[in-house]
Amino acid sequence: MYGLATGNWGIWQAGSILGILGASQIPDEWGLEFAGTLALIAVIVPMLDHRAARWAAVVAAMVAILTYSLPLKLNLTAAILAAIVVGILADRSSKVMR
Template structure:
């Protein structure tokens, strides 16, 4: 976060001192409680499956809640490494789309800073950013706004996740943390269902997951993700095909 933005007098202003940084923080505030609940549940799940050192390492290095939750049951079940990697890769394929759509905004930045942006990127930050800046026209306020949103998102995830890791051994399994995690995910999902394409993709994913439930190693998750991605791409292309050339 050491890359400044140009000020009105030709100098540089640190992102956290730019007014857009505070705007990014403010717009993420209403979403932070759901992220915190999800992070807490994930932290408890990680420490029970991996132990404290590996759970802390995974939380800080991976920083991908849905991929972590998808990989943990496979790791606990002793699934082959390629299955764990393939599942995490499929879960995170959406970030390829995110990065492609962010390219017009941030492609001019140095490689090191783009790598930092990639680490902190999250689903809801993408949604909030694109909602505020729908046109790919770079401006001085976009980078501070991005950092404001991801800074709050990272803290809202990591602090509860680490708390769950540290306290997870004292939480009884019968408390139904899996169900609580599902509720947290549903709350976050509802903020992403903003148009017909996402609703249809979510419905197709749910049907595919149920239809493929009998597959071993929870591969029905991979099937659901693939079905959702395919349907989402079809829904994005469908209006283009209907328009006359």
């Protein structure tokens, strides 16, 4: 019962200690936005294991940057929609090529 949980607990504790010690190295003026960005990167990078996912991520980033001036942060909605379309098309094209 404790076998896998013990390893998980140890990794959790090590990560918490690293976070506590590393947090003091980040300047206060960077704020929570920096931590949020790091969290998103940590979640997204492992998902980029397929060609379609990489294409979708690149297109989403480009659309978000190019449409940054849209009101109400609609650039994020445009980026999401573009990533969905590109991801689906890239996935379908890779299945056709097989």
